[in-house]
Amino acid sequence: xxxARAVPLGVLAAIAPMLALGLLSALALPAAACVQVADVAIGxxxxxWGKVSGGTSLTVIHTxxxxxxxxx
Numbered sequence: 001x002x003x004a005r006a007v008p009l010g011v012l013a014a015i016a017p018m019l020a021l022g023l024l025s026a027l028a029l030p031a032a033a034c035v036q037v038a039d040v041a042i043g044x045x046x047x048x049w050g051k052v053s054g055g056t057s058l059t060v061i062h063t064x065x066x067x068x069x070x071x072x
Contacts, residue, residue, distance in 0.1 A: 005035065006035075009028070009031065009032050009035060010032070012024075012028045012032075013028050013029055013032040013062060013065075016028050016029070016069075017029070017065055017068075017069055025065070025066065025069035026066065026069050026070050029062045029063075029065050029066035029069060030062070030063075030066050032058070032062045033058075033059050033062035033063045033066065036055040036056075036058045036059040036062060037055070037059055039051055039054075039055035040052050040055035040056055040059065043055060
């Protein structure tokens, strides 16, 4: 179940900035960041510290990349 959303969104979030697809990056990266925030919440509730640390790291990376794609 997890891979059904994680793999396609992860591939999109990884490729869109490299191809300089501004609008697609501006949409995909914040969506990926929101998914990671949800993963952090799930990890905190279980407690699964790997999910918390990985989700937190990827939230920061996706957010920073999204801001870069938007020019801000």
